[in-house]
Amino acid sequence: MLNFIKKYILLYIFILIVSVGCSRNNGKHETNYEVGGFIPKSAVAAKVSHPIIPFSALKIPEKRDDTSFKNIKAEYIKDSCVVCHVNNKMNFPKPALRGKDGKKGEAYYLGGRAGTVFTSNSKAFEQPSPAVVDAGLTSKFKQGELFFEGNFVSGKNIPFGGLGPTYMKTSCIACHPGYGRARRTKDFSEEYGNGYIATVHNPDGSIVKGYTPMLQIKAVKPYLPYAKGVKISWHEFKDKYGNRYPDGSFYNEGKKTEGSLIYPTADIIEPLLPLPKDYKVSIEATIGIYGTGLLDAITDESILDEYKRQHSIAGPVKGVHGKWIYEPSEGKKRLGKFAWHCLRATLDNGPGSNGFYNTTNVARSDRPHLYGTPEWIEKHRQLGIDVEIFEKPQHPEISDEDYENFMVWHRGLAVPAARNLEKPEVKSGMEIFNRIGCASCHKPEWTTGQYKPFPAYSNQVIRPYTDMLMHDMGPENQGRFRTYRTPPLWGRGLMHKTAGHTDMFHDLRARDFEEAILWHFGEAEFARELFRNLSKKDRTYLIEFLKAL
Amino acid sequence: MKIEKSKLLCISMMFLSSVVFAADEQSILENYVENTVVVTYSNMSSAALDFASAAKKLKSNPNDANLKAAAEQWSKTRKFWEQSEAFLYGPAAFASLDPHLDSWPLDKSQLDTFIDSLNSGKVNVDAAYVRGGLGAAFRGFHAAEYIMFRDGKVRLAKDISKGELAYLSAVADVIAEDCIALEAWWRGSENMDKKKISILEEAEIETSGSYANEMKNAGKTGSRYESSKEAIEEIFDGCIDIVDELVESKLGTPAKTGNPMECESYCSGTSIIDVRNNIISVRNSYEGIGSDGKNISALVSLKSKEADQSVKNSIEKALKDIDSLKAPLFKNLAENKDSLKTAIASCKELSESLGKAKEIAVD
Numbered sequence: 001m002l003n004f005i006k007k008y009i010l011l012y013i014f015i016l017i018v019s020v021g022c023s024r025n026n027g028k029h030e031t032n033y034e035v036g037g038f039i040p041k042s043a044v045a046a047k048v049s050h051p052i053i054p055f056s057a058l059k060i061p062e063k064r065d066d067t068s069f070k071n072i073k074a075e076y077i078k079d080s081c082v083v084c085h086v087n088n089k090m091n092f093p094k095p096a097l098r099g100k101d102g103k104k105g106e107a108y109y110l111g112g113r114a115g116t117v118f119t120s121n122s123k124a125f126e127q128p129s130p131a132v133v134d135a136g137l138t139s140k141f142k143q144g145e146l147f148f149e150g151n152f153v154s155g156k157n158i159p160f161g162g163l164g165p166t167y168m169k170t171s172c173i174a175c176h177p178g179y180g181r182a183r184r185t186k187d188f189s190e191e192y193g194n195g196y197i198a199t200v201h202n203p204d205g206s207i208v209k210g211y212t213p214m215l216q217i218k219a220v221k222p223y224l225p226y227a228k229g230v231k232i233s234w235h236e237f238k239d240k241y242g243n244r245y246p247d248g249s250f251y252n253e254g255k256k257t258e259g260s261l262i263y264p265t266a267d268i269i270e271p272l273l274p275l276p277k278d279y280k281v282s283i284e285a286t287i288g289i290y291g292t293g294l295l296d297a298i299t300d301e302s303i304l305d306e307y308k309r310q311h312s313i314a315g316p317v318k319g320v321h322g323k324w325i326y327e328p329s330e331g332k333k334r335l336g337k338f339a340w341h342c343l344r345a346t347l348d349n350g351p352g353s354n355g356f357y358n359t360t361n362v363a364r365s366d367r368p369h370l371y372g373t374p375e376w377i378e379k380h381r382q383l384g385i386d387v388e389i390f391e392k393p394q395h396p397e398i399s400d401e402d403y404e405n406f407m408v409w410h411r412g413l414a415v416p417a418a419r420n421l422e423k424p425e426v427k428s429g430m431e432i433f434n435r436i437g438c439a440s441c442h443k444p445e446w447t448t449g450q451y452k453p454f455p456a457y458s459n460q461v462i463r464p465y466t467d468m469l470m471h472d473m474g475p476e477n478q479g480r481f482r483t484y485r486t487p488p489l490w491g492r493g494l495m496h497k498t499a500g501h502t503d504m505f506h507d508l509r510a511r512d513f514e515e516a517i518l519w520h521f522g523e524a525e526f527a528r529e530l531f532r533n534l535s536k537k538d539r540t541y542l543i544e545f546l547k548a549l
Numbered sequence: 550m551k552i553e554k555s556k557l558l559c560i561s562m563m564f565l566s567s568v569v570f571a572a573d574e575q576s577i578l579e580n581y582v583e584n585t586v587v588v589t590y591s592n593m594s595s596a597a598l599d600f601a602s603a604a605k606k607l608k609s610n611p612n613d614a615n616l617k618a619a620a621e622q623w624s625k626t627r628k629f630w631e632q633s634e635a636f637l638y639g640p641a642a643f644a645s646l647d648p649h650l651d652s653w654p655l656d657k658s659q660l661d662t663f664i665d666s667l668n669s670g671k672v673n674v675d676a677a678y679v680r681g682g683l684g685a686a687f688r689g690f691h692a693a694e695y696i697m698f699r700d701g702k703v704r705l706a707k708d709i710s711k712g713e714l715a716y717l718s719a720v721a722d723v724i725a726e727d728c729i730a731l732e733a734w735w736r737g738s739e740n741m742d743k744k745k746i747s748i749l750e751e752a753e754i755e756t757s758g759s760y761a762n763e764m765k766n767a768g769k770t771g772s773r774y775e776s777s778k779e780a781i782e783e784i785f786d787g788c789i790d791i792v793d794e795l796v797e798s799k800l801g802t803p804a805k806t807g808n809p810m811e812c813e814s815y816c817s818g819t820s821i822i823d824v825r826n827n828i829i830s831v832r833n834s835y836e837g838i839g840s841d842g843k844n845i846s847a848l849v850s851l852k853s854k855e856a857d858q859s860v861k862n863s864i865e866k867a868l869k870d871i872d873s874l875k876a877p878l879f880k881n882l883a884e885n886k887d888s889l890k891t892a893i894a895s896c897k898e899l900s901e902s903l904g905k906a907k908e909i910a911v912d
Contacts, residue, residue, distance in 0.1 A: 120775070121783040122638040123790070142797045151648075151686065153656035159802075159811050160654050170656075170686065177643060191684050192645035218684075221662050419775075497773050500643025 038064050042314060051080075069316040074525035077316065079435055082530070085315035086437040093445055095461075097422050104417070110490045110549065111415030112448070112460030115294045118417045124494045125179040125290040129414035131456035137408055144409030147402055148172045148179075152360045154220040162362040162397025164220035165390065166212075166372060168197070169359050172352075175286040178498030179413060180491070182286050184264070184508035188230035189217065193499075195508050196283040198230045200268055203278055205481045210273040210375030214358045215281075222385050226376065228270035230281065237261040237476075239518075245532055245539075251518055261518060263476075263509040273375050282479040284340055285508045289352060291490055292338070293411035295464060296347040297457040299449035300335035303468045306443060310469070316526050317440045319469025320483060325349075337468045340484050340506055348453075352410045363394035364403050370394065411454055415462075416491050420548045429545025432538055436530035441486040441523075443467040465489035465549065474521030479507060482522065493547035513543045573848065574777035575765070580843045581784060582761040585833045586636050587736050593629035594728035594745060597721075600626045604693075604721035608714040611706045619717070620703045624819065626724065627690055631826030634791045635834045638783055639760045640734030650727050652685035652692075653813050659686055660695055667712030674715050676722035680752065689727075693720045694816045701818025701877040726752045735760045778911045784845060785907035788831045792867075792900045796893055799824055804889040809879035818877030824892075825871050831899070832864050849906045856906045863899035870895045 036055045043050035055061045057076035069077075069085065077085070096105035109116040114131040117124075128141045151170040152163040169175055174192050175182050182195030198215040200208045207213050211226055219225040237243075243251045243259050250259035266281040307321045322336020325345040334345035344350030357367040370377075370390040380387040398406075420426050433439055442465040451457040470483040477484070484506050492513075495502050502512045510516035520528040531539060600622035607615040630650060633641070641647045663683075666672045679688050686692070696717040697703060709717075729745045737759030738746060749756070764783075767774035774780040795801070799820070803811040812820040837844035850857035870892040875881040882889075 119782070119786070121779055121786060122642065123783075123786045139797070142793060146798055146802075151652050151654065151656070153654055153658065153686065155656075155658040158654075158657075159806075159808060163656070170684065171648075174648070177645070192648050193643065220659060500640075 040314070069314060072316075074316070075529045077526035077529065079530065082435065082437040082526075085313060086317055086440045086526075087434070088313045088315070089309050090439065090443075091445070092434055092439070095463075106461070107421050108417045108419075109461075110418050110463045111291055111294050112457075112462045114454075114456040114460055115291065115415050115462065116417050117414040120416060120419055120494060120497070122178060122497050124416040125288065125413065125491060125498050127414045127416075128412050129293070131454050132408070132412035132414075134456065135454075137412065140405045140408045141412050142409075143402070144405035144407065147356075147398065147406045148176075148409060152362055156395075156397070162360070164218075164361050165223035165370075165387075166216040166219045166225050166376070167359065167361050168214060168216050168218065172356060172359060175359070176289055177500075179290055180288040180495060180498050181504065181508075183499065183501040184503045184511075186232055186234065188232055188266070188283075195285050195503060196230075196232075197286065198266060198268075198281055198283050199480050200227075200271070200275070201280050201282065201480050202276065203280060208275060208279050210373050212358070212371060212373060212376075215268070216361075216371075223380065223387075224272055224383075224385075226272050227268045229268075230283070231267045231269055232283065233265050233267075234262050235265065237263055241532070245536075247536065249536070252514060257511060257515075261509075261515060263519075264507055272379060280480075283507050284479060285504070285506055287339070287351070287487065288491065289410065290413040291415040291462075291464060291488065292347060292352065293413070293454055294415065294448060294457055294460065294462050295337070295466075295468070295488070296411070297448035297451035297454070297460070298337070298446050298462075298468060300337075302446060302449070303335055303337060306467050307469055310440070310467075317437070317471065317523050319441065319467055319471050319486070319523075321469055322485075337485070341481055342468075342470055342485050347411060348407070353407065356406065362397045364396045364398045365400055366403075368393035368396070415464075416494055418463075418490075418548055419493065420544075423544070423548075425541045425544045426548045428538070429541040429543070429548075432534065432542045433545055436534070436542075437527045438542075439465075441467050441469070441471055442489055443486075463490060471524065472522040473506075473519075474523075474525060476521040477506065477519065489546060489549050491549065493549050513546045514539070517542075573843070573851075574781065576843045577840075577845060577848055578767060578777060578780055579765050580837050580840045581834065581845070582735070582764045584838045584840060586633075587732070587761055588838060589629055589633045589830075589833070590728070590732040590735055593626060593633065594725065594732045596622065596626040596629055597725040597728040598745075598748075600693075601718070601721040601725040604714075604718040607706075608718040611709065611711075611714055613706045616697065616706045616709070617703055619721075620697045620817075623690070623693055623697060623721075624817070624822075626728070627814075627819070628822070628826055630690065630728075631823045632830045632833065634794075634827050635788045635830035636784070637790070638787050640731055640756075644730065644734055644756070646727050646731050646734075648685045648689075650689045650724065650731075652689050654810070655691050655695060655816070656686040657695070660692065663687060664710070664713055664716070667716055668710050670712075674712075674719045676719045676726070676752070679716075679719045679723045680726070688720055688723050690724065691814070691816075693717055693724065694814060696720070698817040701816075701880065726754060730754050730756055734758075737762065781845065781848070782907060782911045784834055785903055785910065788834050789900055789903050789907070791827050792831060792896050792903065795824055795827060795896045796900065799827070800889055800893050800896065803878060803882055804886070804893060807882050809882060812877075812879040812882075815877075815879040818879060820878040821871060821874050821876045825868065828864060828867050828871065828896075828899075831903075832868075835860060835864070835903075845906075845910065849910050852909045852912070853906075856902070856909050859902040860899070860906050863895065863902040867892070867895040867899050 037052035039050050039052055057072055059071050059073055063071050095107040097107050099105045115129045117127040119127050128138055132138060132141050150160050152160045154163045155161045163170060177193050182193050185194045188196060199213060200211045200215055202208060215226055217225045217227050217229050243261060252258045252260060264283060266283045268281050303321055307319055310317050310319050322342025324333040325336050327334045327346050327349055329348050336342035336345050338344035339351045358371055361371045377387050377390060444465055445461060445463050448457055448460045448462060466486040466488040470485045472483050504510045504516050505519050510519050517531050518528060603619035603622045607619045637647050667674060696713050726748060729748055733741050733749060733756040738756050763772040764780050766772045767777040767780035799813055809815055814820050814823055836846045846857050874885050874888050874892060
């Protein structure tokens, strides 16, 4: 009997503690002695001890026994919830900071031994990996690099010929300065350093009939582009807290951007082809290239394992994997994992391979057809412009050898090593990163599988900080879609050195790490809330960790 | 606890030598940015202003003498540009000034179409039009070169249309703006000559900060360089990159394909001059200009005289082998076949020497 009473007293204390802890509103910690609350049915059925969830934590209070995390306000999810509902079944390996010889240890090798270089200046994203050098492929790498940096020109059978008839840019580097991400702009026609591609789409995200998935606003005369341009507008955004932290300070405190978050919208200028009434135009950021060979070496099975982990637990994070895509070179379907919407499965079939073709419209033996639409051809015919030549396969405008070198370069771009991992603030930042659930989507570590194109990339422990899955980022991040593949974080701390800016996120709405975290809504809003509720010092530490990657 | 005098002396010496060494790196960086980078860019923007004046004079009074004068000013400006290509990192890259000034290859077909539209009077061109409405293929050194030179020679004034002359003048103005912007990015706009500043303001070109200060203050707050070693590594990588470009592209591609159109600057026939100036750019970065021993070379020499000498020898050998090429390159590819191989091998050797010296300098 005594034991029975003891148990009830303990349970009462436990409920009291939990209900106090779970009651957090508008960033202010309030003591909540409300007795109303519930324990999810699944927890009861599983006979696990679970804190009481107060009804005030629910978005729809009537759905009191709903076990879905979708009904729980993000601000009510605490660090303690993250342990079971976000980080459950995750490994948090602690690679050595120092080797036995006293040199930098495995923790610094974000791209594994075969894929990491210790360059941290403006050329940090441009280096050949040790795998390239060791295999004697440096010259091929350098030759391939010429096609990334070179400007394609109009005309046939001349060096770098084959540009157009329509195109986005004359070179790859135009969108990938310093081989990374480009910056935000107000002017979509800006040729270099402009970080955007534009899509003209229907409300469901499908491309409007007649338009290419990447809108082409340039053309070699006499041909016409799909539009004269894209108008980009920027808008202020205020969250429900007035862009303030719980301690009262504004976001971006002390910066020129204090208290401000802004996001872009876009519209088409002088479209060539008809548009439905409900058309939309979205802009998306170009992404980095370094390390993509290593991401290519992650197996589909590993990605599916992570997908299953996220779906096996009751929690806010439910990543979606890409579709199965038939890969002609492999004769089988592979899991989509590249680009913002996992629309490309392998490096051989995109995104760089495809981007090269989409950007310049330069034909090659594996992409012999015009990057264009029947509607574009028909429009030209109506205008009396001869387009017959584009209705049949094109003669390759880049040789197989040059393209093969380009792919050696693409696959072989190394990841820069991490920096400053032994600084106490960086160590604390990593602990916070894991504790508040960032690591669930920004999965720190993978082991690559067998990788035939670059055998040295096989069985490497790499740390890209992505789960290779797409996540719903909320209506605040609605673009063509509102799900985005978790972008890798490796090398991000070097962006200001390689490209002179720190713009990031799917449409470059974030001007630095702090803003990027504050734009996490949807599945990741709980982490945003936990970040907001950190002390100023801890917020700084978390960002110092990101800068060290 | 007693510390022996000798140990104390030893510790003091070690401390002092590390201080002296750090100070050396600091003065090397100061010398590099002030006497090599900023001086080169300053000379370039001044030459570009002279080129813009000459192009304007040619537009209002087209004759062979004025065309020759404009062509000479173009060559002078181009020389400084090529002598800056060992420091294409930083503002030249992130402010897109490299592609704006030196877009290559030449898009002859689109340029001809554009010139036709100028000649037909459909388009009136000025600097604002070139800056805002046209892409990189229509501006910079090679667009200007195409108007003034053909087949390795300066054209005749009578062969150049009014439309082309107006276009040349506009391109020259934009080249000057871009060169001034590059100088301002490094020097800091507040330290610029008033005339140059007013040109930037008129063109609504904004720069911020001073990259020179960031390099000089490496390791301090406000600098993107976390240490002076990191900045020194950047200087080496800039040198290695341009030498590798000579190996793989500027010399390597024409040698491999035998195609005259692969020779950069084939219209003026100055490919070999470009390449020579690139090596000078490496020498100026490594040995400094009037550096009084405060240069990268001294830093390497302190640790390995052999490695330092190897870089210096490689630079001189590369220059000698480049000088032995018969100009113009685009007309003499077959005759230069063996000499090109030798020059490319020398450049490879220079790249390797620089790589070894870098390892030693930043170790």
